[in-house]
Amino acid sequence: MSKIIIGRYLPGSTFVYRVDPRAKLLTTFYFIIMIFLATNWQGYLAITIFGLAAVVATGLKAKVFWDGVKPMIWLILFTALMQTFFMAGGTTYWHWWIFTLSSEGIINGIYVFLRFSLIILVSTVMTVTTKPLEIADAMEWILKPLKLFKVNVGMISLVISIALRFVPTLFDQTVKIMNAQRSRGADFNDGGLIKRAKSVVPMLVPLFIDSLEVALDLSTAMESRGYKGSEGRTRYRILTWSKVDLVPLFYCIILTILMVTTRML
């Protein structure tokens, strides 16, 4: 039985879950652009409050978001520290060789830290409250204008949907093959680099073969059910705008006004 879920979607029922995936995706992009409009502490304060508001609105435990930030924490801290120690300006508190600790540096370090963390937090809000297939649908909708340039958007979205659909299948298969080879004495975490690289072969070969078989089976299954390209197909999941989607719209408008105002301070 598959215990994993695709992506990081966690079931829930707050209104964030009911917002149209297109709105969520666009708001996330918009929010990230807005972060870069912040130039002073008022701006960062406003954007942080808005970011945290989105986090709170999901109704999920803080741990979920901490898990999102955790893998990136060293990169964030490293970048923030670089900013802190290499930037001069304002009052200099300490100086040694090429390192400088100044008031400007500290402030900039904090800004970089906030920027990074907020980007990860709002992306997490979207990925944990939106099913991967909904994200794929939303991406297809956003890509629609490309049809004007003869891009086969339907095909792209089919590829994305199939890829997402098979992530858990391949994951299960990987675990299964690793367990089978471990039972045969394979050790994936032992030895030097070359030994480790070699130990991957007994896992990768079966995985590739399995993926090809799955792909062939799927194409046979699709063709035998009359699939002839995505042109003119109707959809099973139809995205519809609702009143809830006004919330992210107002959220974006108020955020824009605030950000523009803080820049003028």
Added chain:
Amino acid sequence: MSIKFKNVSYIYNPGSPLEAVGLDDLSFELEEGKFIALVGHTGSGKSTLMQHFNALLKPSSGEIEIAGYKITPETSNKGLKGLRQKVSLVFQFPEAQLFESTVLRDIEYGPKNFGFSDEEAEKVARKWLEKVGLKADVAEKSPFDLSGGQMRRVAIAGVMAYEPDIICLDEPAAGLDPQGRIEMMELFKQYQAEGHTVILVTHNMDDVADYADDVLVMEHGQLIKHDVPREVFKDRDWLFKHHLSEPHSSLFADKLGKAGFVIKQPLTINELADEIAARLKGVPHE
């Protein structure tokens, strides 16, 4: 020696919203050298239990004693190779684990991992190729050029080649033709008769009736029965309640009984024939 499970529980994704109980406080003792069947429907925890036998999964709580090893939640992932040489698993559709360029090399993979020399590995590989019923000339072929049934045999040979003391097989005969099924089951029975422990995970109650000495029945991660096949299959209502099927011989006897030809409930086809013959002529079937 025996295999001992003491209050073993396993929790999937502990502490996350996806937390789920895999095994729920299992305690049992299995005698080594027996043919043991593990039954229960999909999702009952059979596969989870199976992966505890060679510590692919470690219990969330409780303690396991197997093949001279003790596995607890604190057991380190290092140094488990010795355990895996003694206790090995054959997963469902094991042909998915083949990867080498030739059949022989694939069978040699396990033995070589467990420290067999090149000559020894080749020797056991050739021996087991024959034992699983394949001709010597497939040895140099690519495993991917074989039929599904042949691939299955190669994969099983690849695990049996290092002759683990305890082998646990998950539906090893699923998808094989009837003849192939009997051949594989006889191979496992013979392996057990030679002094090894065989644990068979199966849905096929005929195999349980024909081969098993001992049966573990799982449901919702719990052990709901541990007994000899005859006792397990005795209570028809209990089996029905737990969505378990009966051996065909027993079903057949039941139909005969309903038609007025009442005989003692048999376990195997041979017993069924004996009972019918005895009832018809008053002489035992032989």
